[in-house]
Amino acid sequence: MNARILVISFLTLATLPGEGPSAFAIRDARVVRVSGPTLEHSTVILRDGLIEAVGENLSVPAGAWVIEGKALTVYPGLTDALSTWGIPEAAPATPGAQGRGGAPPAPGPPATPASPPAAVARGPEDRPSNTSWLRAADLLSLSDKRIEAARSAGFTTAVTFPTHGIFAGQGAVIDLAGDRPGQMVVVSPAGEYVSLTTGRFTSFPGSLMGVIAYIRQIYLDADHYRLTRDMYQNPAGLRRPAYDRALEGVLESPRVLLPATREVEIDRMLRFAQELKHPAVLYGVHEAWRAVDQIKRFNIPVLVSLKWPERAQDANPDDKETLRVLELRAHAPKTPAALSKSGVHFAFYSDNTRPQDIRKAVKRALDAGLPADEAIRAFTLSAAEIYDVADRLGSIDKGKIANLVVTDGPIFEEHTKVKYIFVDGAKYEPIPEEPPAGSGTEKTE
Template sequence: MKKNLLHAGVFCLLVAGWLSSTVAFAQSDPSGKKRISDTYAITNATVFTAPGQAGIKATVLIKDGLIQGVGTNLSLPKEAKLIAGDSLYIYPGFIDGASDVGITKPKDPEKPDNFVSSNPSDEIAGITPWRSAVDQYSSKDSKVEDLRKVGFTIVQIMPDGGMIAGKAAIVLLGSDNSTNLLVENSGLVASFRGSRGMYPGTAVGVMAKFREVYDNTKLTTQRSQKYTTVAGLKRPEITPTYSAMEDVVAGKIPVLFSASSELEIRRAISLQKDKGFKLILTGLEEYEEVLDVIKASGAGVLVKLEIPDDKAIKAQKDDAKDEVKELNARVKESYDKALAQAGKLEAAGIPFAFTTAGVKSGDIMKAMRTMIANGLSEKAALAALTTNAATILEINKIAGSIEKGKIANLIMSTDSLFAEDSQIKHVMVDGFIFDYETKAKKKASKEGEGKGAVKIDGNWDYTSESPAGSGSGVLSIQKDGSNYTGTITYDDPSGSGKATAPISNVVLDGSALSFSFEVNANGMAITVDVAGQVDAGSFEGTMTVGEFGSFPFEGTLNPTLIANK
């Protein structure tokens, strides 16, 4: 005998007291600011644990912000909140290197009355290695949410400034209730940005000044060490600049050199060879002609996650004059080369990651898919967003893949990540879940008569799984003109026998079916949303019960009714 859904399923839990004991803190929180639970089990999802690994049907168990296990036979604790992952694709959360997200610009220092443009103070000249990105970062910046919405869970933030802006930090894009700080000092941020109207005002001047600061730091460090052990030595002049540069000279942290062009890349690598510091090249935009130089340097590589604007390409006309056509051909060739660069970086065997500095978050997935269409493999694309980024930023022990013991940073999408219609539905950061609205792949049709439409009218036997076990019931759907109506029967939560509720919002979009109904439990109206796919008289999807979670929902169209049609 089949168990009724409300007797052994989720509604039984509501009546038995689960509702009253959890309603105080189990409210839906799409912002992710409050954990509904510290323990989650995302069941029966398609999980991609790392780049190059095939997707597997598995459960991911999370507790206290850490991944506890990935597999099919996990022992789930009773307190685990179940999330039905049947229709979800799970990937490691993205990692952004050398980002400007959440960074506010510091106030420019005032020039003193005795200012000399040929010999300005370090701070005025843009040499501020003591500054920290943490002091300039605001998690409330709208860009933080925008970046998280497209899958980024960890960012390395750079302070704003001049040629030596300060120290980068690595933070989680997690709850506002946490500091989210992972690494406070992850690199020194430098660029070829000269100081207007003073020295160093040119890229060559910046290189000379960088060498001077580096050498003076090294010399001051050596003198300081001797000064404390040898009598009679002149006291070394220790400055904030030299103190802040010591970790770079000692090789403890890398220099994140912004180098967008081939010339800047060569200049940064020249400085690296000369002084021997660890180097990460960031913001690369033009690099195809120096791939061999980059590879030989051993530097970390952060490519700007952006593609050139194609407006000039789209504006080209077939009836243009010959000289215009020649110009257009050169523009098109340059454009195509830019799109193919990332693929050539992969072909050269150079591990790289991405930076979103200066990039609009809404353009990120388009840029990613365009790079893939122009030669970059999906494996390399995912590695650049996850494992490569973690390795370059030296956090690969705690992030970058879905493994036991790593931070619970996950992306849950509606399809394979780089598919054209794939959408990110949930992002988990540090064990906090952020929910995002997904849109129908195409305009919904209630008629069910469009291309690819399937039959749904009739009586369906359905089953559902919940923390209390399996349950079943009957769903009846009738066609009413261009719309659908129907009912669903279940055991009344009040214990007064059978109850019937009308279904509403019935939408058939190709093979995608969704509907809703309401159940009154102890005076509280609970909305139940069901959504899934119909295929040859079968239905597979999920049942979301108000604010209490989602559970597998399957149905079979009664064969007798099929025969009668």
């Protein structure tokens, strides 16, 4: 019921599809295509959710809404390459079922306040902390207030994931607008989100090396599962293989996302990814400035967290921080520049940074030497390429999805304002900047 009200309020903000014009023309604007050279004084024509044309001296279709683009810049809509936008935190991470393929996740943010104590896992066979089959596409909700905030900050796209547990589930590439959750989905599944969270000492896996061994065993099990399933196409004389949704989920995922922040972790996960023989993406990578050559050698794309490391707010002032930590904090924002310089494929992700603070975070990377066009690419085409959706997203090209952000200046400059956002060809205007409140959906009233 509430959802319905929200949906309606949404629609009032957006141009009502079906009722408004189906075509837009942004005229005489600066068009940063990303896939090719930036065009000055050019026109972008959108129709039926797609980019119909881009170029100089295009004729505006009759009946199209025209936006005078003089002094405006058009970019492909920004992408949060690893997000939870669209998945309200209250959404249960796990269905209630237990047992093989359905053991509850390790304690973390509890799904429901009164969830019973988790059963003790004794090994990989108990499939602890595993909801690999869970799909972000099935968990989407338009009631997540962050969607609108993100859009207002210039984001049109997110690759959003369930994030609870070791095998948290499968992400989806979503557009940040729609009438119904299903309309948001561009591609699903987009990858398996893996974390290296350890549970209690007394339940498997209770250590980092336990988690790694667990993931390794799961991928071996998945291989074997596929093999037996395939062989059973001809069942004569073979024992029936059991169904295992934890392995189904792993097999469905086109790629696996592995966490790595420090150089040591990056090195570890690069080698681990290679061992898994499964396409992988590393996320976090704050210390990648020390590991660019290694990343380059392994040819694995990385997602850079925009939550730069900071001293804990409530730290004991007498605790002497290690030089290592200080160096990391000083150097982390140099990571994108280093990656860009060496040609590593990378994109950015919000890492729970509030959408309205993301530009500030990017500024630090720019100050540390990342060229602005490289930053834009990381937020658009690179993200699309990493998730293999560059045929439909990530640049301003004919035939791609009409996801655009229109600004009154260079997008990452401090005083630049977002004027319009187009998602699937529908026009949105940014909500007025609110004083910052708690992030996320918890303050929804």
